[in-house]
Amino acid sequence: MDSPVTFDRLYEGARRFARLAMEAHAEEDQEVFLLHAGVSVERLAKAALARVHLTLLTEVNGKDDMLLHFAGALSTPPVRLRTISASTAIGRLRKMDVLPQKQKSSSEADDLDGLIELRNGVAHLGTDNVEDYLATFVTTVDKLLQHLEQDCGSFWESWSETVRVIQDGQAGRLQRDVRLRMNQARHRFRTSFGRLSEGVIDGAARGGSERGLTVVEVSPGRALFRTLSQCPACDREAASLLLAVAGDSLLFNLELKTESLVCALCGFRLSGAEEVEAAGLPTVLQHSVEELTRSLAEIPDPAERIATIKLSLPTVRPDSHDSW
Incomplete structure (x- = not known):
């Protein structure tokens, strides 16, 4: 019996939640952004491990049902599928030099841990007024996509230009922020008016101005x-x-x-x-x-x-x- 946990399913899930995260950030819904961004990173990290071998998704806790199933020795999957946590997946990818190691001078690794911790905090307790983790999210996804040799354009689709703005190291912080908000507004416009005729859109513009x-x-x-x-x-x-x-x-x-x-x-x-x-x-x-x-x-x-x-x-x- 084929396993319900596969690279393709994990990757497609990561892509879907990434787009949901970007939409939530554009709507300034920070809690929903953190939830979706954390899930996207978790699934993409697990996809990277699954590409090597599915056994890397198993916990080392004395229970070997999942290990045997992923290794192909147990054809029927356990009744309760349980893979490793996001933090464990990230930790294993750090040991494989796919993601930045935790070092005293490395804020990038700390920011990624902060994103996952906040995702968990939002899911259980709720949070507000937190640091914006959009750049951390985009940077982490980009590293994983490069490692997996996946096309960034097909992953981000309509958010590709926004991602390029976030990663633009030549632009100043103010310019990046304005360009980011501009791209987010364009996405909102396409979502709201994309299927309407030019006449209807022009009428809406005249009516509101x-x-x-x-x-x-x-x-x-x-x-x-x-x-x-x-x-x-x-x-x-x-x-x-x-x-x-x-x-x-x-x-x-x-x-x-x-x-x-x-x-x-x-x-x-x-x-x-x-x-x-x-x-x-x-x-x-x-x-x-x-x-x-x-x-x-x-x-x-x-x-x-x-x-x-x-x-x-x-x-x-x-x-x-x-x-x-």
């Missing part, structure tokens, strides 16, 4: 505006840019600084000028007060609205008629 320049908030020395922008993640004109202007900007040539972005379709977000720049968007935009369409402060008359903005900001150059 507003053209023109909207006054969001006015305070002494500063005003906030909102305008429509193309989202760098889903490439749809559905993102709202929050723009700020200081009191020394010309009234009919506003120099607005980009402060944040949020897309109504894919949920992509940017916060601060550094993230905006990392996403490839301009940090400064030129607009005119004439482009104002309405005010969220419910000032009905455009002339009164402009006057309100002017009065709220200090006059920096009193000799100029077109400055605040």
Whole structure:
């Protein structure tokens, strides 16, 4: 009788849970990510051992039913199939120099142990506010795939580009983080709108956004505006840019600084000028007060609205008629 524990089944299970882990991370569900990532690593580690010999999946505890079955000496598998734990599988792969050894100066091995421990902790107790183990997960899977000589693209499928971003050692931390979130937002967009027609998607974009320049908030020395922008993640004109202007900007040539972005379709977000720049968007935009369409402060008359903005900001150059 063939064993229900095989390399192919372990490998396919690892691949399925890897994709579930990436989806959970994109949805910012850390507990579900840890559960799925830990299971994926465990099954891929056991697949690597099974490729050598199935007996490497047996516990050394005096009970030899599984050992005899995997060795082919016991044709009928035990009623209760029980293989080694994830930690034991990882430990055996470390002895085989497949995964990094535990050393005093090796944080990579400690991070992998932390991922497995948190997986177990989440399963039994629940956890929150933990360190992000996405890079540890991706790095471990990559090492195991290389050892098994398996194609990374077919393993990760639609998450392949996201994995490349995580592994990009040339990019800075901020740039990697922005690119990662951008790829995750693209995946959410494809999941939500992939089967809809272009017309339906464009209608959804128009319904959730507003053209023109909207006054969001006015305070002494500063005003906030909102305008429509193309989202760098889903490439749809559905993102709202929050723009700020200081009191020394010309009234009919506003120099607005980009402060944040949020897309109504894919949920992509940017916060601060550094993230905006990392996403490839301009940090400064030129607009005119004439482009104002309405005010969220419910000032009905455009002339009164402009006057309100002017009065709220200090006059920096009193000799100029077109400055605040």
